[in-house]
Amino acid sequence: MTTRPDSAEPAPAPDGSSAPKVVAEGVPSALRSDPRWDDGRRPVAWLRIVAPPSFGAPTEATAWCECDKHVRTATGRAAVLRLVESHTHHRTICPLLAPQEGKAA
Template sequence: MSSRPHPRLEGPTSTPTRISSAELAPAQDGSGAPKVVAEGVPSSVRPDPQADDGRRPVAWLHIVAPPSFSDPARARSWCACGYERTAIGRPGVLQLVQNHNQHRTVCPLLNQHERRAAA
């Protein structure tokens, strides 16, 4: 009886001496055409569920109104065109909201997008 050499169970595995490419599996329908992709893998790219529609945020309004009436409300309005204003206190914040809405009607970045949509 001949004894077979036992494979090493510990230590690094030996490096292959030559490079071999993966072989394609034959088609299951017997047509002889090789199978290209694995089962369960989509063969085409699916559409992105969050597709880009070209819209971008341009003007922002951030209002902080603490629950205590003794703390003043604060607000900041800014736009990608460079418009930036801040306000502290309830009357100032209310005025800033009106100014923010007014800016949105005259902002060159926002009006540019509206002109493209109308064309």
């Protein structure tokens, strides 16, 4: 019968120090001081464009904004261009994105 070392005991560090090494050198640890850290930023407006490599295939786009929860779609080059223009304009007037008077930056 062979005996194996007890896996619950940490192995001594190779450099002889008393603290065991947690991760390999150069490997970032995934642990943060506060795992619930949040800077408050959230995605608000999305624009998804699908343009297949074939010129004859239809181009499609979908625009969505958190302020009105309204999804807009377009199919075809001209309609997609209009949707991109509309989405870009909406981002300047959206109450969730546009700076408001008196609001601290």
